[in-house]
Amino acid sequence: MSCAQTHLHKVELQSKDYKTDTKPFWCPGCGDHGVLTSIYRALAELGVDPNYLVNISGIGCSSRLPYFVRSFKMHTLHGRAGPVATGVQLARPDLAILVNGGDGDGFSIGGGHMPHLARKNINMTYVLMDNRVYGLTKGQVSPTSQRQMKAYTTPYGGVEEPLDPVLYMLTYGASFVAQTLATNVKLTAQLIKDGMEHKGFSFISVLSHCPTFNNIDDAKFFKETADELQDQHDVTDIDAAMHAVNMTHRRGRIPVGLLYRSERPTLDERMAELVKQVGGSPDYDLHKIIDLARP
Amino acid sequence: MSKHDLIIRVAGEGGEGIISTGDLITQACARAGLEVYTFKTFPAEIKGGYAMYQTRVSPEPLYNQGDTFDVLCAFNGQAYDLNRSLLHPGTAFVYDGPGGDFEPDVPPGVHAYAIPMTQTAKEMGNIKAKNMVALGALSQLFDIPEQALREILSAKFGKKGSTVVEGNLNAFTRGRELAAALTKSDPWKMEKPLHDNNSVVLSGNDAVGLGAIIAGLDFFAAYPITPATEIARYVARHLPKRGGTLIQAEDEIASLGQVLGASFAGKKAMTATSGPGLALMGEMLGMSFMSETPCVVVDVQRGGPSTGLPTKHEQSDLFMAIHGSHGDCGRIVLSVEGVGDCIGLTVEAFNLAEKYQCPVLLLSDGSLAFSTQTIPYPEPADYPIVARKTWDGKGEYQRYVITEDNISPMAAPGTPGGMHIATGLEHDQAGEPNYTSANHEAMQAKRFDKLKAVVDDFAPAEVDGEGEADLGIIAWGSTIGVVREAVARLRAEGHSVKGFYPKLLWPMPVEQYEAFAATCAKIMLPEVNFLGQLAHFVRAETTLRPVSYTICGGLPFTPAMIVGKAKEMLK
Numbered sequence: 001m002s003c004a005q006t007h008l009h010k011v012e013l014q015s016k017d018y019k020t021d022t023k024p025f026w027c028p029g030c031g032d033h034g035v036l037t038s039i040y041r042a043l044a045e046l047g048v049d050p051n052y053l054v055n056i057s058g059i060g061c062s063s064r065l066p067y068f069v070r071s072f073k074m075h076t077l078h079g080r081a082g083p084v085a086t087g088v089q090l091a092r093p094d095l096a097i098l099v100n101g102g103d104g105d106g107f108s109i110g111g112g113h114m115p116h117l118a119r120k121n122i123n124m125t126y127v128l129m130d131n132r133v134y135g136l137t138k139g140q141v142s143p144t145s146q147r148q149m150k151a152y153t154t155p156y157g158g159v160e161e162p163l164d165p166v167l168y169m170l171t172y173g174a175s176f177v178a179q180t181l182a183t184n185v186k187l188t189a190q191l192i193k194d195g196m197e198h199k200g201f202s203f204i205s206v207l208s209h210c211p212t213f214n215n216i217d218d219a220k221f222f223k224e225t226a227d228e229l230q231d232q233h234d235v236t237d238i239d240a241a242m243h244a245v246n247m248t249h250r251r252g253r254i255p256v257g258l259l260y261r262s263e264r265p266t267l268d269e270r271m272a273e274l275v276k277q278v279g280g281s282p283d284y285d286l287h288k289i290i291d292l293a294r295p
Numbered sequence: 296m297s298k299h300d301l302i303i304r305v306a307g308e309g310g311e312g313i314i315s316t317g318d319l320i321t322q323a324c325a326r327a328g329l330e331v332y333t334f335k336t337f338p339a340e341i342k343g344g345y346a347m348y349q350t351r352v353s354p355e356p357l358y359n360q361g362d363t364f365d366v367l368c369a370f371n372g373q374a375y376d377l378n379r380s381l382l383h384p385g386t387a388f389v390y391d392g393p394g395g396d397f398e399p400d401v402p403p404g405v406h407a408y409a410i411p412m413t414q415t416a417k418e419m420g421n422i423k424a425k426n427m428v429a430l431g432a433l434s435q436l437f438d439i440p441e442q443a444l445r446e447i448l449s450a451k452f453g454k455k456g457s458t459v460v461e462g463n464l465n466a467f468t469r470g471r472e473l474a475a476a477l478t479k480s481d482p483w484k485m486e487k488p489l490h491d492n493n494s495v496v497l498s499g500n501d502a503v504g505l506g507a508i509i510a511g512l513d514f515f516a517a518y519p520i521t522p523a524t525e526i527a528r529y530v531a532r533h534l535p536k537r538g539g540t541l542i543q544a545e546d547e548i549a550s551l552g553q554v555l556g557a558s559f560a561g562k563k564a565m566t567a568t569s570g571p572g573l574a575l576m577g578e579m580l581g582m583s584f585m586s587e588t589p590c591v592v593v594d595v596q597r598g599g600p601s602t603g604l605p606t607k608h609e610q611s612d613l614f615m616a617i618h619g620s621h622g623d624c625g626r627i628v629l630s631v632e633g634v635g636d637c638i639g640l641t642v643e644a645f646n647l648a649e650k651y652q653c654p655v656l657l658l659s660d661g662s663l664a665f666s667t668q669t670i671p672y673p674e675p676a677d678y679p680i681v682a683r684k685t686w687d688g689k690g691e692y693q694r695y696v697i698t699e700d701n702i703s704p705m706a707a708p709g710t711p712g713g714m715h716i717a718t719g720l721e722h723d724q725a726g727e728p729n730y731t732s733a734n735h736e737a738m739q740a741k742r743f744d745k746l747k748a749v750v751d752d753f754a755p756a757e758v759d760g761e762g763e764a765d766l767g768i769i770a771w772g773s774t775i776g777v778v779r780e781a782v783a784r785l786r787a788e789g790h791s792v793k794g795f796y797p798k799l800l801w802p803m804p805v806e807q808y809e810a811f812a813a814t815c816a817k818i819m820l821p822e823v824n825f826l827g828q829l830a831h832f833v834r835a836e837t838t839l840r841p842v843s844y845t846i847c848g849g850l851p852f853t854p855a856m857i858v859g860k861a862k863e864m865l866k
Binding site for chain 1 (some may be wrong): 509550559711714
């Protein structure tokens with residue numbers, strides 16, 4: 001597969017080699033442990049050189065993940081991992097970019113950035129760790145919470161409808177969209193690996209249960225509600241992807257698997273093309289630019 | 296002081312070619328070797344509304360837009376109404392008539408010239424050529440270099456084909472003929488240039504873009520906003536030639552986020568915005584300071600607060616530039632006087648950002664953004680370039696290690712052994728989160744102490760004049776150019792006056808302020824904002840008690856206003 005930057009700097013490492021000395025700070029039983037394990041496995045299977053991996057996050061429980069992954073990393077502001085990662089990627093297209101964040105981070109405060117990562121096809125992998133609740137602030141409803149959720153600021157139950165991150169990203173033109181469960185490390189690792197190999201913006205929604213603040217969407221609920229996409233699902237057909245999501249929802253179920261994948265130029269490729277078009281190079285004579293301002 | 300300059304104001308309806316007429320006058324004069332300083336106002340709307348373009352021309356260097364015009368060219372009745380009170384005995388007044396939309400009641404002593412601009416353009420079958428008729432008449436009446444105008448006109452319309460070029464040149468010629476048939480009664484005309492021409496003409500915004508490219512800009516991100524967008528336009532056109540990248544972000548939070556990402560990745564990165572955008576960037580500035588990630592943020596100030604006066608001039612973002620962000624958040628703030636500074640101080644902003652690993656804000660303003668000025672040819676080799684301190688690869692890397700100068704070496708991704716985290720959380724020297732009191736105090740001290748060297752690292756503020764003075768005037772931003780001329784005029788009248796022109800606004804060169812004040816009996820501090828923002832910092836940080844002189848009507852000071860206030864204070 002001609003793919004993302006992961007092929008540029010290959011190393012032979014095992015999952016454990018991607019661990020840092022910092023121990024994960026999540027609660028016991030948190031789905032995020034499974035996501036981290038899946039990431040270690042995907043990185044090892046791809047042979048990503050940690051020196052050329054940049055792991056970027058926003059703010060929230062899941063956004064602590066980069067501290068636990070051997071890599072260059074940025075722990076940015078609430079909701080802003082996407083734009084910061086965009087800057088890293090465009091400045092250095094030779095790097096592999098992995099972004100993590102939660103549902104509040106990515107789809108509430110950072111929701112305005114998601115369409116632009118998708119439509120611009122920024123070459124990065126975005127792993128959403130969706131626990132359907134705000135954990136770090138001790139349990140408020142998030143944009144993906146089920147309406148009936150009673151929580152910190154909704155003592156009588158919620159009043160808002162949730163949004164669906166995969167449908168959102170399909171709508172805005174993400175070129176790779178998948179969904180999985182944190183408890184299914186095998187599938188999650190495979191999809192993250194596929195996402196990182198995909199050239200362009202890959203979005204992997206991982207339903208990652210919160211055992212502390214969300215007793216509706218627990219591990220059991222996710223497992224019992226997940227429907228794996230059928231073998232005949234055509235991942236190159238955007239209509240089929242949207243249809244699959246809508247039909248699964250209609251049955252009160254959650255679609256799991258690779259929903260959509262397509263190839264198109266990434267933003268950094270288009271920019272490189274543009275530089276070529278104008279004959280650009282760092283040695284371009286500055287006088288030629290300044291002379292244009294002569295009266 | 297004898298007057299060598301000439302100021303021509305062209306005014307009318309937006310979309311009638313006011314701006315291009317002004318541009319043509321400016322370009323032609325500059326090509327002929329004259330100094331120019333222009334000043335424009337235009338409506339916040341795309342079509343219609345009042346537009347004005349004023350060109351000041353002189354064989355000698357110019358530092359501001361002047362007091363008022365010598366020549367007014369009014370394209371319509373609104374332009375006349377809005378400028379009528381400024382017509383005084385001796386002013387030359389060229390207007391559209393007969394056949395225009397108004398009949399002026401010309402004040403006594405004003406030299407009026409009726410040129411049938413609309414009617415002539417109609418007769419020639421091209422109403423769009425109205426401004427060419429006006430340009431021809433102005434060229435004839437006031438000796439605006441004809442040959443240069445013809446060359447520039449031909450080049451400007453060349454792309455549209457020979458018919459268009461010819462049509463415009465014919466209208467221009469007709470304008471000259473119409474004016475030649477009138478009797479010239481006023482004294483105004485362009486003086487001849489003093490020297491050979493090795494200059495360029497740039498607007499403040501274009502010059503910021505050029506400065507950034509000279510500095511070695513790799514990555515530019517911005518969101519469109521008046522009056523800063525031309526910086527992005529300039530960079531978009533020229534940065535790809537140097538292999539760099541420009542992205543239009545979805546908002547200003549994203550643009551500064553992208554800049555920090557690119558900077559972390561080892562590149563020189565900047566954004567440009569105006570006040571509302573800077574307000575959105577507040578949290579991200581804190582991230583830059585906390586994570587010690589270099590960035591350059593240009594703020595082309597406009598009238599505020601809120602949406603305010605988007606196309607008007609104001610110097611009212613100083614509070615936000617110096618302290619805007621939560622927590623104790625350091626940064627370096629520079630401000631530009633004119634187009635030359637827009638190049639030089641943009642380079643300096645990059646040098647300081649890369650050296651001190653912090654946000655550097657460069658303040659420009661609405662009048663400078665669009666003001667075109669002649670400046671000596673900027674030779675790239677004349678601008679020293681500073682690179683960031685990078686890790687030598689020895690020993691165990693600690694991103695935030697406390698060093699003698701408190702500047703920690705950086706390691707870009709791909710540096711073997713250089714893995715680290717850039718984080719907005721308080722952290723220890725290795726970058727690991729650490730919220731202990733001792734650590735927070737030590738790391739805040741590190742981040743602020745490194746900035747103490749900035750004052751000595753930056754060229755001292757210029758002192759205009761020597762010895763003791765009855766009055767000292769402190770100015771910042773484009774107000775400096777106005778004060779320069781006011782100080783010269785006051786001196787020519789025998790007054791004892793000095794000027795102090797700081798361009799490093801934060802950290803504040805306190806000793807320099809004190810040394811200046813020690814030589815002045817009184818201090819005036821004029822600035823274009825309501826609250827007297829620099830005066831506030833001067834009172835807070837120094838022993839000076841300046842008389843704050845503020846205006847905020849959307850326009851810059853004129854030299855005459857400063858002279859008037861100075862005389863009041865000198866009484």
